[in-house]
Amino acid sequence: MYIFNLQMKNLITAISVLSLAIFLLGTIACGGGDATPAITPDPISEPTPSLTSNPTPSTTPSPTQVATVPPEPSGDIVITIGNLTDLTGVSSSAMETINLGLEDIVEYYNNQNLIPGIELKVIHYDGQYNSELDLNGYEWLKEKGADVIFTAIPTVPVALKPYLEKDDIVLFTVVPSKEEVVDGGYIFAPGSPLGEDLGYTLLDWIAENDPVFPQDRPAKIGGAFWDETYGIAILDGAEQYANDHPDQFEWTGTHLTPYTFTWEEQVDLLIDCDYVIPPIPMNRFVQQYREAGGAAKFIGTHAHDAFLGSVRSADLWDEMDKMLFIRASEMWVEEDSTIVTLMLDLLKENHPGRVAEVIQSGCGYLTGYNYCVMLELIREAVLLVGEHNFDSQAIFDAAKTFSIKLDDVERETLSDDSRLSINYLVMYELNAAEKKLFRVGPKWNPVVHVPE
Secondary structure (H helix, E strand, O other): OHHHHHHHHHHHOOOOOOOOOOOOOOOOOOOOOOOOEOOOOOOOOOOOOOOOOOOOOEEEEEOOEEEEOOOOOOOOEEEEEEEEEOOOOOOHHHHHHHHHHHHHHHHHHHHOOOOOOEEEEEEEEEOOOOHHHHHHHHHHHHHOOOOEEEEOOOHHHHHHHHHHHHHOOEEEEOOOOOOOOOOOOOEEEOOOOOHHHHHHHHHHHHHHHOOOOOOOOOEEEEEEEEOOHHHHHHHHHHHHHHHHOOOOEEEEEEEEEOOOOOOHHHHHHHOOOOEEEOOOOOHHHHHHHHHOOOOOEEEEEHHHHOOHHHHHHHOOOHHHOOOEEEEOOOOOOOOOOHHHHHHHHHHHHHOOOOHHHHHHOOOHHHHHHHHHHHHHHHHHHHHHHOHHHOOHHHHHHHHOOOEEEEOOEEEEEOOOOOOEOEOEEEEEEEEOOOOEEEEOOOOOEEOOOOOO
């Protein structure tokens, strides 16, 4: 931890930087060098603690809504982060470690006094991955004093966009799409690319780097997702790349459905593909696709590998062998990474009985990268205007000259009215025999943006 703290102080003296990282992001992070396996400790038997290391009181706005508010911090000036999350719905298994990482990185910033004169506070609202609760959750968080909003739920940014503008409140998301994240707007995507750009860059990487990419014909590709904005954005970006490069890919179809775990229809439509982008969570689709005889190579993003815990539970390693994951940040095996070192230290310090469990569950806890980008921007805003004058305009002003250089790579850059900062992505491949992910291809891959 001291290594991170020292590096951060050195970086801050140069420019707006990260004291470290996430997912993110990807939300929506976990690998190593080209031949370095991910950390996979043996299973543990210690009891699993709750979301926070210290139990927090809770209130229930209605019988079906759960929200938690931690005790008041001791500082004179409080900046409250309202986390509109999922504690009990279909994505709660992944969100649990994402939320855990948020609380731990906020505690770290407070303990290290990294934003002088400020105490950070986190409050959670359980939206249950139910879009009908997005606005209720926002109003509850606002009433409880949230100064900014964070979410890893795809439906939240689109639902809240007009209310954020009316109320002058900034939202940070790790699942952005181009309809919500616009220049000069109230929605920032710290450490996360647009879903459209993820899909576009993913296919660009495959065409250039995948050793099994067909050489004598266009590769057939398609995807299936729940009918929500982030999945649609990923598939839209991939489809546009295929349409822009018909000599490389043939897009066979985008297949959307309301929330379901039965994928037989979509499986039949994608059965003859060379590559398939599966839904999130992916375990049921993968199982049904292989049982139907599908042989496509699965490809996805950091949002997919946040659910590796379900893959482990269902023992689907062989079915997903060689799956590619394009990511916004490094994974657990990257022991020379500043952010991975920091998050691993925090995990061991705050949750010593859960280290193996959290690592094996996927990259959720490593959304710490995205949190650090968010908190560094807040830090720069506070330094710019003083702790008593922090507001949304201070964030906008700080964003005009914000950048982060981490481990000798300029990872994030904002300027003028931009709200997307990420510059590079990384690629990992699942190895079924090792039950681990390996970093593959070029170490840093520039984001390839969808053409206007």
